[in-house]
Amino acid sequence: MPxxxxxxxxxxxxxxxxxxxxxxxxxxxxxxxxxATLAPADQIAQYEAAYETLRETLATIDQA
Numbered sequence: 795m796p797x798x799x800x801x802x803x804x805x806x807x808x809x810x811x812x813x814x815x816x817x818x819x820x821x822x823x824x825x826x827x828x829x830a831t832l833a834p835a836d837q838i839a840q841y842e843a844a845y846e847t848l849r850e851t852l853a854t855i856d857q858a
Contacts, residue, residue: 816851818848818851819847819851821847822844822847822851825840825844826840826841826844
């Protein structure tokens with residue numbers, strides 16, 4: 795059985811942008827990065843959850 799499929803390159807950490815970070819976005823990005831190690835069916839659930847988190851976060855930012 796072959797190993798995990800290669801995915802897109804992982805983004806570099808944004809340590810120099812601490813003031814622009816958002817905890818919910820950081821968590822969603824980590825969840826997407828961690829999903830690469832899961833089975834494809836489990837990846838879908840992780841990506842959907844991350845998408846929902848990002849969508850909700852952006853909606854609250856737009857309302858501010």
